[in-house]
Amino acid sequence: MASKEWNEVDSQQYQFENYYCVFLDILGYKDKLARFFRGEYNLCGRVQRAMHYAEVRIHDSPDGIKTRTFSDSIILTAPEKVEIGLLINYTAAIVAWFSYEGLFLRGGISAGRLLENDADGFLASEGLVNAYKMETEATYPMIVIDTTLVSKIDKKYIVKFGEEHSGCKYILNYARYVINEFAENESVVISELKDIGEMIVKPGGDVNNSTNPTNEDERVRRKYKWILSYYLWFIEMCNKDNASFDMDKFLQFNRERDDRFIFMSI
Incomplete structure (x- = not known):
């Protein structure tokens, strides 16, 4: 018309x-x-x-x-x-x-x-x-914050994330809503990390248990490794301030941690 x-x-x-x-x-x-x-x-x-x-x-x-x-x-x-x-x-x-x-x-x-x-x-x-x-x-389970908004947000809610051969992103620090910074839910956090660890070993939870994982399986595993690495980093940051977590209990998760993921406070 x-x-x-x-x-x-x-x-x-x-x-x-x-x-x-x-x-x-x-x-x-x-x-x-x-x-x-x-x-x-x-x-x-x-x-x-x-x-x-x-x-x-x-x-x-x-x-x-x-x-x-x-x-x-x-x-x-x-x-x-x-x-x-x-x-x-x-x-x-x-x-x-x-x-x-x-x-x-x-x-x-x-x-x-x-x-x-x-x-x-x-x-x-x-x-x-x-x-x-x-x-x-974003690739990983992160909530990316527009750089124009960073200055308006309390810094405790922001994490700077980067990995090899890529730029940095400002992301929402949602771990503080999953993990109590004074370790008051430590046992719950350990259980959550165990669940994530199981998903790294067998992504998908029910069908991807092949000894010859596909590229898609590897992408899924990498996402879960990202979550586990992020949570462990946050726990370490909390312990620097409060020393409330029993870090020996978290050593079991280091095998699945990926040090190529770099998290920083701002």
Whole structure:
């Protein structure tokens, strides 16, 4: 429809607001979905339980943070007038509770102009486009923070991550929501690390136990090694300040640790 009257719709102007945006994606979703439909893994129940304990509110946003879920994706938006610390805490809580269910998230946090029309389900967000791009480039179960936002966030919630032959990224330090820095949940953390270690030995949990692992198996193992290495680094950082962890109990995990992953406080 190329008539002048038809195209006059393009002359309509809108007022845009600046919003923070978080895009999160569940890793290994295809495998877990297949196991769910085979009756071997309660994907629905685990997602519901994680969202309950993270206090996710789909239809209510008293703090200004709006949550949307679709399939393996979670999208959070909040106007920039909302204290960014609230969004960071909420995001970290979601990532932590999903991880307890063995559902590890990867994502990005960015900002930009946004327009939404609830009646039509229309959402246009520069921040969402940026956050999605950051998620696709993240590789590991990390939440990458846009460099333009780093100065606005309390440094204890940020980790600088790098590996050989690649640049550094600023990522969300969600480990502090999984691991109590004073070792008050040490036994739970050890159990969690054992579960991760088992996934490194046999990625996928039920089908990838071949003595001749595929390239996909190796990619999965590397993601779990990243999580284990990140958690161990965080425990060591906590112990430098508080000396609360019994580090001898964590020596068993060093075999699966990958020193090519470099984590730094900022």
